[in-house]
Amino acid sequence: MKNDQIRNLTVTALMTAVLCIMGPASLPIGPIPVSLTNLALYFMIYIVGTRTSAMAFVLYMLLGLAGLPVFSGYAGGPQKLFGPTGGYIIGFLPMIILIGLFIRKHSHNRIACILVMEAATWIPYILGTGWLAWSTGMGFQAALAAGVLPFILLDLVKMCAAAIVAPEICSRLARAGVLAA
Numbered sequence: 001m002k003n004d005q006i007r008n009l010t011v012t013a014l015m016t017a018v019l020c021i022m023g024p025a026s027l028p029i030g031p032i033p034v035s036l037t038n039l040a041l042y043f044m045i046y047i048v049g050t051r052t053s054a055m056a057f058v059l060y061m062l063l064g065l066a067g068l069p070v071f072s073g074y075a076g077g078p079q080k081l082f083g084p085t086g087g088y089i090i091g092f093l094p095m096i097i098l099i100g101l102f103i104r105k106h107s108h109n110r111i112a113c114i115l116v117m118e119a120a121t122w123i124p125y126i127l128g129t130g131w132l133a134w135s136t137g138m139g140f141q142a143a144l145a146a147g148v149l150p151f152i153l154l155d156l157v158k159m160c161a162a163a164i165v166a167p168e169i170c171s172r173l174a175r176a177g178v179l180a181a
Helices: 003-022 037-065 086-106 110-136 140-147 149-175
Strands: none
Touching (some): 086 110, 110 149, 140 149
């Protein structure tokens, strides 16, 4: 195995571990808890890029599906992935790809990155709201009120934190020779 392959596998495993540590930390405020999963994803996309972030997230989902307690509230198993929060979790994957494609070319434009993160975060919001409504028998508006509206401002704070701090982390890791400049 080449050194680049070993490095990529190691970084992917490390990012999966970060998700497994940050994902379960949550604050239950209703059917959808406040979680640190998307904060971890915003940072990961900046630091390790789209492909590694997406792979780490898929591994995270598979670990959760297998029953490891990596999802919000230290839960795991198919019931969590296919339950009321499943649409939000699954919606993170296309969000990662969309944000990653933009940040790869425009990470220096922090305002534009925040706007793209906000727009792309509507993918899990919409998928999750539909899934929540369907799985619980709620109306779409009730699911939107329970699963999106309480999170918009806090998620915006997470996006701003990532847009401000992650480029500095990338710069320092590049200077230390850990990441390619």
